Amino acid sequence: MDKHIEKVYCPMTESAFYILLSLQQERHGYGITQRVKELTDDHITIGPGTMYGTLSRMEKDGLIRFTQEREKRKYYLITPLGTEVLNREKERIRHLYRIVQEDEQ
Amino acid sequence: MTQKRVLRFFDLTEYEAEEKWLSEMHASGWKVVKAAVPGIYTFEECSPASVVYKLEFSDRKASEQEDFHAMCRDYGWSYLFSMNGWDYYCKEADQAEENNELFTDDSSKLEMIRRVMLRRFLPFTLIFAAVVLPNVIMKLLGGHALDIAAFKWYVLAFFYVCAALHMGIGFYRLYCRYGGKTA
Numbered sequence: 001m002d003k004h005i006e007k008v009y010c011p012m013t014e015s016a017f018y019i020l021l022s023l024q025q026e027r028h029g030y031g032i033t034q035r036v037k038e039l040t041d042d043h044i045t046i047g048p049g050t051m052y053g054t055l056s057r058m059e060k061d062g063l064i065r066f067t068q069e070r071e072k073r074k075y076y077l078i079t080p081l082g083t084e085v086l087n088r089e090k091e092r093i094r095h096l097y098r099i100v101q102e103d104e105q
Numbered sequence: 106m107t108q109k110r111v112l113r114f115f116d117l118t119e120y121e122a123e124e125k126w127l128s129e130m131h132a133s134g135w136k137v138v139k140a141a142v143p144g145i146y147t148f149e150e151c152s153p154a155s156v157v158y159k160l161e162f163s164d165r166k167a168s169e170q171e172d173f174h175a176m177c178r179d180y181g182w183s184y185l186f187s188m189n190g191w192d193y194y195c196k197e198a199d200q201a202e203e204n205n206e207l208f209t210d211d212s213s214k215l216e217m218i219r220r221v222m223l224r225r226f227l228p229f230t231l232i233f234a235a236v237v238l239p240n241v242i243m244k245l246l247g248g249h250a251l252d253i254a255a256f257k258w259y260v261l262a263f264f265y266v267c268a269a270l271h272m273g274i275g276f277y278r279l280y281c282r283y284g285g286k287t288a
Contacts, residue, residue, distance in 0.1 A: 015210065030179035045201070048180045049161065049208035052173050072175040 001084065005061060009085045011092055015046055019054055020078060020086045023064050028073040029055060058082070107150040109135070114144040116268070117225050118275025120160045120191070127158040127195075136195075140188040155198035157205040160191050162221050182207065190224070214283045222276060229272075233265045 001010075009016065015036075022035040029051045036044050046054075055076060058064045063082035067075045078086065115123040127137050127146075132155060135148035159182075165173060170192075174184045177194065185193040199205050208214055241262045244255035 013210075028179075029176045033180070042201075045203035045206075045209055047203075047206045047209040048173070048177045048182060049206075050210045050213055052176055053213055056169075073179070074172060074176075 001088075005063075005081070005085065008061070009063070010088055012085070012089055015044060015050070016054060016058075017086075017089055018044060019046070019051075020058070020063065020082055020089075023076055023078045023082070024086075026067055026075050026077045028075045030073075108138075109148050111146045111148060112144055113146060116272055116275065117221050118272050118279060120162075124158045124160055127193075128156060128198075131156040131158070131195075137185070137193070139186055140193065142189050156195050157198045159194045159196075159207045161194065161207060162191050162217055162224075164220060177207070211283045211285075215280070218276065218279050218283065226272060226276070230269060233262075233269070237262050237265055 012020070018036040018039060019032055021039070022032045027035065029048065032055075033046045033048075033051060036046055055064065059066060059076065062079060063085055064076045065079050067077050069075070113126070115126075130137065130148060131151070132153050134151055134153045136151045136156070137146050137158075138149045139147040141147075163170075177184060180196070181199075182194045182196045185195060187193065194207060196205070203209060208217075237258065240258045244250060244252070244258050247255075249255060
């Protein structure tokens with residue numbers, strides 16, 4: 001994996017994780033915010049400024065790609081590189097969870 | 106529709122106070138429709154409403170701005186107008202505070218503050234260092250230190266120093282508020 005990608009996305013912020021997770025399905029910015037609210041029980045809200053910036057960055061880094069534009073809304077989908085980064089993060093979270101479980105025994 | 110113009114000055118670090126003021130004006134039945142340098146706001150009479158105003162100093166390209174505005178509309182934000190590099194947005198106030206933000210992460214806010222410092226504050230201080238200060242020094246050392254002409258420069262220098270100090274404190278406060286978290 002590219003050094004730059006590793007530095008920025010391993011580990012990634014919670015918002016970035018949820019955004020990447022949501023984009024395993026084709027969505028547009030506002031749709032991602034709604035999905036993230038759903039997944040986090042309204043605990044994480046991503047505003048349009050933050051969302052636009054994150055999507056631009058992720059697209060530039062190759063983690064997501066633009067698929068189509070409908071009614072002035074741009075839709076995105078995760079790329080193979082994005083999936084690789086997401087899987088690495090999932091593994092990190094799994095490991096974290098295991099450590100917590102062991103610690104509580 | 107009745108309109109009125111209000112003159113009010115907000116410096117580079119007072120955009121949050123400006124947002125609050127525009128919101129208060131809307132709550133008392135006046136919505137802003139235009140703003141011009143150096144601080145002339147045109148308000149239009151309207152029914153009082155709870156509206157949130159946000160200002161952004163962005164470096165987005167013109168082509169990207171359209172996309173951004175389209176996304177904003179989905180979230181309920183309307184782009185109003187721009188003044189001197191600042192973009193004005195508003196939206197109906199929501200019960201949940203997190204829904205009343207354009208930027209929900211501190212690092213974006215910090216980035217914007219840095220941008221304002223680089224593109225506005227830096228030129229401001231450079232003009233002082235390159236133009237005002239040399240003239241003040243020349244006047245003081247030129248044997249005509251108490252001339253009317255000299256006083257013009259002293260007054261200008263005084264204004265500059267006060268403004269720079271005030272904004273310096275303002276930037277520091279903003280940095281403290283949004284730059285806190287690491288790791």
